[in-house]
Amino acid sequence: MGYPIRIKICGVTDPLEAVKIAELGADAIGLNFYPSSPRYVAPPQAAAIVRALPPFTAPVGIFVGWPMRQVCAVAYQLGLRAVQTYAEPPLREDAFPFAHIPALRIREAGDLEAAQEYLRALQAAGRPPAAVLLDAFVPGQWGGTGQTAPWELLENFAPPVPWILAGGLTPENVADAVRRLRPWGVDVAGGVEAAPGRKDLEKVRQFILQARIAASNC
């Protein structure tokens, strides 16, 4: 049967590189606004990347610890399609005009139960996220760790919204991850890099190819 897996290449810092990644078939590119990340991109550069992208490639912002009101302001200003958030203070307003992807870090089974509870609470509050991203838990780091999540715990994960697998994915292991877990989407930062913040386009090409072949054979 197969299914259409969605692929995000995260931590892009250069407009020309973003265009090439889009041409290789990525569905989304990630723009990282976390200043401590080696993949940080300042808003003016992010704006140049968004302007350069073809219309069917979604720019997604990564925000760590930002109040949602500020996340919304930046998303609106830059024309982001979705926002991926970490450790955001709770949103008080009902309306949230962007596709929201909360990122959760998983270490043990209890974290998955907590994730399900969190998603149910958002749904009950009338603010279901567009998707949820699951990553590895590494103390003191929010993401971009190069560590894989505990896949064995995720084999039967069935959240009420689409889910995205992140953490330590590479061109070599993404097919295995897709076959085993059938996530709605996959997300990679370090696994396709030539240097921090710069992508290796051959690795990007391989990553996209391997993920799509595996999903089409599921």
Ligand SMILES: O=C(O)c1ccccc1N[C@@H]1O[C@H](COP(=O)(O)O)[C@@H](O)[C@H]1O
């Ligand atoms: O990439 C970062 O530096 C980063 C920093 C803080 C929060 C999120 C970050 N990136 C996200 O983490 C995942 C996994 O990264 P990796 O593939 O293990 O290197 C990545 O897809 C981004 O969404």
